[in-house]
Amino acid sequence: MAGLLDKLLKIDRRWIFFFVALSVTVPILVPLGLPISTTSATQMAFDFVEALEPGDVVLLSFDYGPSSAPENDPMAEGFMRHCLSRDLRVVVCVLYPLGALGLANNVVARIGHEFPNKVYGTDYVNLGYKDGDRAVMRRLGDSIADAFPTDVNGRPIADLPIFHGVRSIRQVKVVFTAATGLIGEWWITLVHAQFGTPVIIGPTAVSAPKYYAYISSGQLAGMLGGMKGAAEYEQLIGKKYPVLGNYYKGTRLFTAVKGMDAQTAIHFVIIVFILIGNVAFFASRLRQGRS
Amino acid sequence: MSGLDLSFGKVALFLCFGLLPIAGFLLGLRAPSIRRQGPIILAFLAGIIPILSIYIPKRFLAHPEMGMSPRLDQYLIIVAGFALPLGIVNVIQNSSRKAIRRETGWPFAVVLLVGLFVMGSFGIYGAWTGEGIGFRVDGTSTPFKWMEENCFKPLQSTIFALLAFFMASAAFRAFRARNAEATILLVAGVLVMMGRVPLLEFIATPFPPLMPAAAAASQWLGKLTEWIMDVPNSAAQSGIIIGAALGAAAMAIRVILGIERSYLGLGKGD
Numbered sequence: 001m002a003g004l005l006d007k008l009l010k011i012d013r014r015w016i017f018f019f020v021a022l023s024v025t026v027p028i029l030v031p032l033g034l035p036i037s038t039t040s041a042t043q044m045a046f047d048f049v050e051a052l053e054p055g056d057v058v059l060l061s062f063d064y065g066p067s068s069a070p071e072n073d074p075m076a077e078g079f080m081r082h083c084l085s086r087d088l089r090v091v092v093c094v095l096y097p098l099g100a101l102g103l104a105n106n107v108v109a110r111i112g113h114e115f116p117n118k119v120y121g122t123d124y125v126n127l128g129y130k131d132g133d134r135a136v137m138r139r140l141g142d143s144i145a146d147a148f149p150t151d152v153n154g155r156p157i158a159d160l161p162i163f164h165g166v167r168s169i170r171q172v173k174v175v176f177t178a179a180t181g182l183i184g185e186w187w188i189t190l191v192h193a194q195f196g197t198p199v200i201i202g203p204t205a206v207s208a209p210k211y212y213a214y215i216s217s218g219q220l221a222g223m224l225g226g227m228k229g230a231a232e233y234e235q236l237i238g239k240k241y242p243v244l245g246n247y248y249k250g251t252r253l254f255t256a257v258k259g260m261d262a263q264t265a266i267h268f269v270i271i272v273f274i275l276i277g278n279v280a281f282f283a284s285r286l287r288q289g290r291s
Numbered sequence: 292m293s294g295l296d297l298s299f300g301k302v303a304l305f306l307c308f309g310l311l312p313i314a315g316f317l318l319g320l321r322a323p324s325i326r327r328q329g330p331i332i333l334a335f336l337a338g339i340i341p342i343l344s345i346y347i348p349k350r351f352l353a354h355p356e357m358g359m360s361p362r363l364d365q366y367l368i369i370v371a372g373f374a375l376p377l378g379i380v381n382v383i384q385n386s387s388r389k390a391i392r393r394e395t396g397w398p399f400a401v402v403l404l405v406g407l408f409v410m411g412s413f414g415i416y417g418a419w420t421g422e423g424i425g426f427r428v429d430g431t432s433t434p435f436k437w438m439e440e441n442c443f444k445p446l447q448s449t450i451f452a453l454l455a456f457f458m459a460s461a462a463f464r465a466f467r468a469r470n471a472e473a474t475i476l477l478v479a480g481v482l483v484m485m486g487r488v489p490l491l492e493f494i495a496t497p498f499p500p501l502m503p504a505a506a507a508a509s510q511w512l513g514k515l516t517e518w519i520m521d522v523p524n525s526a527a528q529s530g531i532i533i534g535a536a537l538g539a540a541a542m543a544i545r546v547i548l549g550i551e552r553s554y555l556g557l558g559k560g561d
Contacts (some may be wrong), residue, residue, distance in 0.1 A: 013460045018346045020459045032496060034489040035506065037513045066444040067451035099447065105425050132371035138364040142355035146365065152425075170353075205487075210521050213528035228487050265486040266455065271481055271490070273463040278477075281467050 005287075008280040016273060027261035032060055034228060034261055041215055042232040044219075045200045050057025050240075054087035056168050058171040062104040063096045063183035068204045072178040074230035074256035076107055079176045081244055082125065082237045084115045088215035091172070094129040095146060095183055097134060100176045101129040105152065114247070121160045128152030134186050140169040141195040170195050172284060174230070178202040185210070188219050202229065227263055230256035237251050300359040308366065309335045331549040337363065338547035382407060409439060479519055485518025552556035 052058070060080055064072040083090045092108055094100045108126045118124060128150040130136045139147035144166065150156050157163055165171065175197055177187045184201045192199045198221040201211055205226025214220040224233050234257050238245035248255055315329030343351040344360035352358050386400035394400075402516045415437040423436040432440065468474040485491070491512065495505035545551035 011463075013463075016463055017456045022536055024455065032493070034492050036489060036497075036512055037397050037510060039513070040516055066447040069444075069448065099439065099443060102425075102436070102444070124486045128367065131375065132368040135364050135367035135371055139361070139368065142361045142364075146361075147368070149383045153423075208518060209524050210528050212525040216521065216525045216529070219309070225401050226487075260316070260488065264490055264493045266459070267484045268490055268493055270462050271484055273459060273480065274466045274477070277463045277466065 003191055005280045006104055007281045008209040008276055009284060019030070019269050020266060021272075022256045024262045028244065028258065032260055032261045032264075034230070034264055036231050036235055038232045038236065038255065039225070039229070041098045041212075041220075041223040041225060041235065041289045042229050043222075044215070045224060046082075046199060046233060046236045048090075048198065048221045049082055049086065050085065052088055052173050056236070057089045057091060057095070057162070057171065058083050059091045059093065059169070059175045060109075060184075060189065061101045061175060061177045062092065062094045063171065063177050063178075063181075063187075064179065064204070065096060065098040065100055065105070066103065068180045070254065070259060071204050071256075072180065072202060073103065073107065074227070074234060074259070075224045076109060076176075077275040078204070078224075078230060078233045078237055079178075079200075079248075079255075080107065080111045080124070080232075081114070082241075084111065084118055085237070085241045085244060087123075088173075089122075090124040091127065091144075091162065092125065093127040095133045096180070097129070097131065101152075104128075122162055122263035125157070125162050126152045133183055134190060137169075137186060137190045138194075140191065143168055171197075172197055173201060174198045176200045176202065180204050181209070188214050192219055200224075220252075227256050227259045231260045241242050297356045298351065300354070300357050300362065303351070304359050304362055304366075307340075309332070311336075327555070329550065330555055333555075335547055335549060338543065379407070379411075410435065410443070413438060473494055479523075483513070483516050486512040486519075 016087060025171060026147040047131055049058075060083075061074075062076060080090055080092075092104055094104045104126060106125065112120060112124065113119065115123075128151065130148060136147045144173065145157050148157060151160065169175070169191055169263050175187055175191060177184045177199065179185075179187075179201060180203070184207070187199045187201070191197050200222040201214075201218075201220060201225070205228065208223065208225035208229070209226070210221050211220060224230050234248050234255055238248045246259065312333060314330060315332070318324030319329060329427075330352055340352070344358060347353075350357060353360055355361050374452060382403065386404050388394075389400040390397045390404070390422045400454055413433070416422075417433050417435050422433045424433060426432055426436060466477055466480070468477050489509055491509040492502065495501040512516040542551060546554065
């Protein structure tokens with residue numbers, strides 16, 4: 001028995017790597033379809049968007065790179081699908097320099113294709129990337145055209161019908177930031193605090209705990225925390241809008257709901273290893289105490 | 292035909308951030324003490340103008356188009372743009388020196404430089420030809436987009452994905468209940484890990500009769516997790532955020548008043 005515990009404590013880490021790889025790949029190849037409960041933060045975000053009037057302008061900011069795309073992409077896509085389903089006008093911008101523009105272009109093109117009755121420039125627009133994050137946010141408070149004079153294709157935004165009646169971020173009904181790092185927090189501390197525009201955040205799971213404080217203080221209108229939050233949002237919009245529900249059931253593309261199976265399996269593996277490590281640790285301490 | 296815009300805010304900004312630095316530079320050529328004072332005065336002005344614009348909502352300070360503070364924000368976007376070429380120059384200098392001197396890890400420096408020049412060249416090519424850096428009109432990828440989709444994105448995703456393996460290994464080795472604090476952390480961590488995912492349903496999958504009990508227990512666990520995140524976590528995070536904000540405000544005041552000079556590369560005695 002003692003020998004087994006010693007072996008467990010000194011287990012070759014390649015075995016851990018093997019089980020991690022197995023727990024990620026198998027559920028992706030063979031989906032389990034595990035149920036996902038809805039947290040209050042995601043429900044708040046969903047309800048907030050549901051309460052907006054058709055024609056209202058929302059801003060979707062891509063503040064993440066390819067490293068966290070499996071978590072953040074489904075959030076941004078879900079939010080954009082939800083808004084276009086509700087006939088809201090969606091303004092997309094990018095403030096993260098490392099590859100976010102490419103992700104935003106792909107998402108806008110894909111979702112634009114899914115909603116053929118929506119017109120680019122009238123129902124949605126992609127403003128592209130602007131360097132200077134916090135300075136850009138401050139500028140948006142005075143004038144969107146000053147921060148982003150043209151869209152991603154170089155067309156002056158003054159020519160785009162989507163901006164009729166919208167001069168600054170103050171006229172935007174909500175900002176959704178799919179964020180990694182600090183940019184998400186700046187939307188709260190700069191744009192919400194100074195201009196009063198409500199903010200919904202979609203952070204990576206590792207950043208999510210910080211934002212619960214902003215929800216408690218009423219500075220966030222909702223949060224999709226990590227892949228779980230994205231999966232909850234996909235379920236909520238799928239239930240409310242049958243077209244989206246059918247899309248999420250039928251698509252062969254990656255969705256957060258599919259990703260949750262893999263995340264559940266890997267949590268299980270990590271918890272099992274933590275338990276094994278602690279049992280072996282206490283047993284060896286007990287043995288040392290006796291000897 | 293509109294005349295020359297000589298509003299007070301614009302002229303004052305030109306004096307503060309146009310003439311003053313030039314005058315400081317020229318005078319500093321002969322008097323080193325002025326050379327040190329110039330950036331401190333500039334930092335003071337750049338810091339104090341946005342603060343004043345909040346408390347003194349006068350046209351020359353806070354007007355969205357004419358005011359000094361909104362214009363200063365515009366300057367900031369331009370200055371931030373200049374930080375990118377500065378970074379590129381820095382990378383080229385450091386990496387080329389490393390490669391030429393054959394320092395440890397020099398092949399990585401060569402790969403970095405090749406990546407920088409290849410992506411940069413394709414970006415410049417896209418701007419030069421007017422194709423941009425996304426998809427062409429016919430739906431095909433520009434060279435920049437091709438490199439982004441087939442090299443940059445997979446590489447960045449791969450590096451980040453490796454974290455899962457190291458986190459699992461680190462959790463096994465370090466997450467031990469060695470003392471009371473570590474035990475609290477361990478219990479809370481395991482509960483949140485269990486509550487954030489349908490773990491009990493996952494365990495009950497091979498045993499369908501257990502599924503309703505697993506679902507009920509999972510729901511209770513989810514509520515417990517939400518409470519941990521909403522109450523103890525939120526309280527601790529609030530303290531951290533408020534502390535960090537006060538620290539940032541104190542540091543900003545030190546920079547504005549010229550007490551903190553380390554950003555100039557100057558020590559206390561300089």
